[in-house]
Amino acid sequence: MAIHRHRGLSEDVYGAIFNKLMSLEISPGARITVDGLVRELDVSQTPIREALGRLEGEGLVVKTHLVGYSASPQITRRRFDEIYELRLLVEPNGAGRAAQRIGDEQMGLLKDTAEQMLKLDSIRDRLSYSRFARLDAEFHDKIMEIAGNEVIHDMLAHLHTHFHIFRLMFHARVTEEALTEHASILAALSSRDELGAERAMCDHIERSHQRLLPAFV
Numbered sequence: 001m002a003i004h005r006h007r008g009l010s011e012d013v014y015g016a017i018f019n020k021l022m023s024l025e026i027s028p029g030a031r032i033t034v035d036g037l038v039r040e041l042d043v044s045q046t047p048i049r050e051a052l053g054r055l056e057g058e059g060l061v062v063k064t065h066l067v068g069y070s071a072s073p074q075i076t077r078r079r080f081d082e083i084y085e086l087r088l089l090v091e092p093n094g095a096g097r098a099a100q101r102i103g104d105e106q107m108g109l110l111k112d113t114a115e116q117m118l119k120l121d122s123i124r125d126r127l128s129y130s131r132f133a134r135l136d137a138e139f140h141d142k143i144m145e146i147a148g149n150e151v152i153h154d155m156l157a158h159l160h161t162h163f164h165i166f167r168l169m170f171h172a173r174v175t176e177e178a179l180t181e182h183a184s185i186l187a188a189l190s191s192r193d194e195l196g197a198e199r200a201m202c203d204h205i206e207r208s209h210q211r212l213l214p215a216f217v
């Protein structure tokens with residue numbers, strides 16, 4: 001797939017490689033050569049190196065001295081469980097705080113993210129799956145931002161948990177059920193229901209954990 005040259009070139013190159021990684025078109029652990037991507041995307045080395053550097057920061061790519069780039073291996077079962085343990089510790093509490101603090105403008109932005117996810121769910125191809133993963137990350141990130149603890153917000157943002165979780169499995173059920181659960185979270189947030197938001201977030205994270213477990217069978 002050739003990429004047309006325009007001002008958003010870096011962003012497009014990054015997006016194209018991100019999609020390949022998220023949809024497992026580039027398999028976990030596989031070598032990634034800059035020259036290969038130069039040919040495939042029909043762009044120069046510079047935006048590709050930039051994109052790979054950014055993806056390295058997000059933990060999706062690893063750079064090894066003298067060897068070069070490769071796709072990060074899938075997370076282990078242990079890491080997977082630990083991510084969910086951490087999320088359960090902080091995100092339900094964050095959703096409860098967000099319910100106390102959320103303003104109309106923030107509610108609007110959150111609803112907008114949820115609506116974009118709803119539209120993508122009807123498409124169900126590999127590209128929309130990787131967009132869905134990013135929007136899910138955004139949805140949870142916004143809630144933690146509204147919750148107001150910057151240290152917790154930064155910590156979760158740096159872990160990029162959603163990218164690693166979504167890369168485990170390409171599955172329609174993952175997206176479909178998450179949308180219903182997001183709707184419950186939104187409903188509790190919009191009625192400023194602290195306990196309801198906490199429960200809905202807890203329920204969503206526990207179910208998400210269960211949904212992705214088959215990736216390890």
Ligand SMILES: [Zn+2]
Pocket residue numbers: 136139140178182204
């Ligand atoms: Zn979610």
